[in-house]
Every structure is written in C-alpha cells, then in structure tokens.
Amino acid sequence: MEWWVSIPKVELHAHLNGSIRNSTLLEIARELGEKGTIVFSDIEHVIRKNDRKLHEVFKLFDLIHVVTTDHKTITRITKEVVEDFAAENVVYLELRTTPKRNDAIGLSKRSYMEAVVDGLRSVSSNNLEINFSGADLETFSKSQTKMRIIVRLLLSIDRRESTASAMETVNLALEMKDMGVIGIDLSGNPTVGDWKNFFPALKFAKDQGLSVTLHCGEVPNSVEVQAMLDFLPGRIGHACCFQDEDWNKLKSYKIPVEICLTSNIRTETISSVDVHHFGNLYKENHPIVLCTDDSGVFSTNLSTEYALVSSAFGIGKMELFQLARKAVDFIFAGNEVKMELKKVYDAAARTLK
Ligand code: 5GP
Numbered sequence: 497m498e499w500w501v502s503i504p505k506v507e508l509h510a511h512l513n514g515s516i517r518n519s520t521l522l523e524i525a526r527e528l529g530e531k532g533t534i535v536f537s538d539i540e541h542v543i544r545k546n547d548r549k550l551h552e553v554f555k556l557f558d559l560i561h562v563v564t565t566d567h568k569t570i571t572r573i574t575k576e577v578v579e580d581f582a583a584e585n586v587v588y589l590e591l592r593t594t595p596k597r598n599d600a601i602g603l604s605k606r607s608y609m610e611a612v613v614d615g616l617r618s619v620s621s622n623n624l625e626i627n628f629s630g631a632d633l634e635t636f637s638k639s640q641t642k643m644r645i646i647v648r649l650l651l652s653i654d655r656r657e658s659t660a661s662a663m664e665t666v667n668l669a670l671e672m673k674d675m676g677v678i679g680i681d682l683s684g685n686p687t688v689g690d691w692k693n694f695f696p697a698l699k700f701a702k703d704q705g706l707s708v709t710l711h712c713g714e715v716p717n718s719v720e721v722q723a724m725l726d727f728l729p730g731r732i733g734h735a736c737c738f739q740d741e742d743w744n745k746l747k748s749y750k751i752p753v754e755i756c757l758t759s760n761i762r763t764e765t766i767s768s769v770d771v772h773h774f775g776n777l778y779k780e781n782h783p784i785v786l787c788t789d790d791s792g793v794f795s796t797n798l799s800t801e802y803a804l805v806s807s808a809f810g811i812g813k814m815e816l817f818q819l820a821r822k823a824v825d826f827i828f829a830g831n832e833v834k835m836e837l838k839k840v841y842d843a844a845a846r847t848l849k
Contacts, residue, residue, distance in 0.1 A: 499813060500799035500806075504587040504844050506823035506837070507787055507798050509709075509733050509754035511652070511683070512570075512593035512612070513560050514790025515577045518543065521792065525563050534562065546795065550714065550763040554685045556793060565596050567603065567611040574615025580791070582624050582645040584799045587840050588827060592650035592681045595665055605668050609651070613675050616647055628676040630832065637836050646836070648829050650709065652681040653697065655689030662697035670704055679707035679730070679828045686714040691723055698727065707828035709754065713737045714765060725749060731826060733787075735773060736765040747782055752826040756789035757804055758796040769808040778809065778819075785823040817848065 521543055529536025542559055564573060574591075581589050593612060595605035619626040625641040627633055628648065636644065651669045653662045669677045680701045682694055702708055712724045712732040718739050724732065725745045733754040735746065746753070755774050760766040766773075777784050786801045788794070802816055811819075821841040824834055 500802040501584050503802075503817050503820055503848070504585055504837075504840050505798045505802070505820050506588045506785065506827060507581055507586045508590045508731065508785050508823065508827065509756060509787035509789055510577070510581070510589065510591055511790050512574060512577060512591055513557065513564055514793045515580070515591075515788070516560065516564065516573045516792040517576055517580065518792055518795070520573060520576060521560065521563065524569060528563060539563070546762075548763065548793075550765055551685070551687070553763055553790075553793065560793075561596065565598060565603065565608075566601055567607060567614075570608060570611040571615040571618065574612045575618045578616065578619050578626065578645060578647055579624065581798070582619075582626075582643050584797050585643075586645060586798055588646045588648075588824070588829070588833070588837055590648050590650055590679070590828060592652050592683070594652040594654045594683070595668060605664060606671075609649075609668060609672055609675075609677075612649065613672075616676065619645075629674060630676075630830070631674070633832055633836065637839075646829070646833060647676065648679075648827075648833075649675075649677045650679040650681045650707075650828070651677060652683045653694055655682065655684035655686065655694070657684075657689075657694075659693050659696055662694050663700065666697045666701045666704070666706070669701065669706055679709065681709050681711070681733075683711045683733075686711060686717070691720045695723075695727070698729075702727075707731075709733060709828075713742065718742060725751065730828060731785075733789075734760065734765070736760055738773070747780065750783060752783035752785060753777060754787045755784050756787050757801055757808075758794050759789035762794050769804065772808075774805060775809055778811070783822075783826055784819070785826055786819070814848070817845070821845075 525539050526536055528534045595608045597605050616628040624643040625639050627636040627646045651665050653665050707730040709731040710724050710729045713721045713735045716737040721742045731752045735753050788798050791797050824837045
C-alpha cells in the first residue's frame, strides 16, 4: 500500500460532503444530538452502515447535509478533506460541491462557497502548502515545503434544482473564478430531473469558458447519455450503464472518463470489479482517470483505488504511475498548472524503484 500512497496522484472526482471523515460526521452529529437539534441514535446507524445501494446513498447525503450545512462546519470539512488528500500525496485536487441555500441560518449559495474558500485558506501549515488560485502559482512552485497540493473548485448542480437555480450556480462560478472555481458538475440522484432543465445553464457555462463535467450513465437512460455526449463535456463521471452505441460515441469523441471503482461496486451499479468498464477503456487507451467519488461515504482513498486496479486487472506499478501522470492532461486547470504538475511527476519518476 505504501507505494500507492507515495506516488503523486491527481483527484478529479471528489464530492466535498461525500469525502467527510466518518469521525467528524459522528462528532458533529453527536453535538447536534446533545443540543436537541437531531436525534443522534436515529442518525448514528445510518452513518455507520457500510453497504448502500445507489438510492440509499442519496438518502444518506440528505442526512449529511442536515448535519454539515452551516458556514463553520463547511469550512472545517473543506480543510480536513484537503488535508486528507494531501496526506496520501494527491498533488492536484478538483473538489466539487453543491452550493446550498438555507435562509433560516443566513446561508446563501455565495456564503456557502465563501465558507469553502475559507476552508482552503485555513489549510496552510508548517508542513503543507496549498495553492487554490492561479494568482500565486509562481511563488508556490518555488516553495520548498514538504507537502504541496494544488486545489481547484467545481460547483455542482443537483438534479433536483430548477433551471433558474442551476443558472444561479453557473453565475456564482463565474463570479468566483479568481477564488479557484474553474468548472461545473451535474450530479445528484440520476433518477430525478430532466437533462433538458439543466442544458441552458450548462451551455451558458461552456460558452462563458467554464469547464463542464457530467455524471453520465449511472442508471440506464440511453436517450440522456446520447444527449450528454453530444454536449461534448470536458469529462464525464461513471459511465456505468452504457449501450454499444454509447461506447461508440464516447470513444469517437474521446471524452475522458472519471472512474470511481469502489463507489460503483458499493452502490451495485457494477456487479464486480473484474467486469468493470475500466478494463476495456484501459486496454483501448481511452482517456481515463481513477477517482474516489466519496471517500468518506465509501471508506476508500485514492491510493486504495490504485491498489485495487492493480490487483484486479494485473496492472504493474509503473504502468499505473503512467496512468496517474496521464491524468494531468485531463485536469480543467490551465497549462501553467499542467506544466507544474508534469515537473512533479518528472521528479517522482527519477526516484521511483
Ligand atoms: P456536496 O455537493 O454536498 O458537497 O456532495 C454531496 C452531493 O454530491 C450529493 O448530495 C449528490 O448530489 C452528489 N453526489 C455524491 N456522490 C454522487 C454519486 O455517486 N452520484 C451522483 N449522481 N451524485 C453524487
């Protein structure tokens, strides 16, 4: 396992509230229980449960949101999530989250995102340096700090949202470009909502120069999958329930796929690792990147995903190091960041055994 931790890795599909530490979630839930805001015993067994089908995962997220959605907690979990990724040598992280509004506690989508950015700001310590806005990349690249992580943000649109609400998220992303926001994600329960509702906001995002990634094909829905692929997103996540015509289109368009192995197995979207589409996409040299999806909810981390792929598909360490390096080509940040990351991989390649 140590080897998989030691290689530099790029994480492109991580949901903030899905990556929360179990210990933090239980601690906050217990505190709210003591205050009488929630009944802790009702929540504890749901948090501790390990096997959840896809629809149960979305129920869990609703519960997590009750517990985490206030400014202070969002700042805390952002800091912890980034520190956890950095601790396993993730050198570039695209962290995605759904901006939320709760008038009762004075939370707006903007103040939610500002709390996230506060979390990023609070990461810097003696042994870890973070870069989350392009502005100070030059200073960062000269830094000799032991651990370094570059973080960029994607704003998620939840499939339960209206067109107007989705548009509000895209406008917020545009306003927060100088705070490290570089793109938009479409996620949330795949059996809810209609692609047509989100299309105007996603097209607007693309036209305005934001990168877009879509959760695509988590449930069988070939009409939606075809429309999503024709939209030519920068990347897609999952691609579990694809028909032949969908694979053909994906491959001809060369759209990179964010692969979330443990998540797909745990939610039973894919029946077992050995039949996972990773195998075929890897063999055909299709652009792919290994990701965690929800490291807290699925009790995984990126090093574990690499180790899992290695053992399940019999792929050697150096081949997977090259796969990790190749992920740099699919990040949404610009060339400056790509060049910085290539330097990190070049340095690592010189020391690998
Ligand atoms: P948040 O956006 O609140 O930081 O992260 C949790 C949210 O991400 C969930 O409520 C859901 O909308 C989205 N999400 C997390 N994991 C998945 C997944 O596997 N599939 C889909 N479609 N959405 C997910």
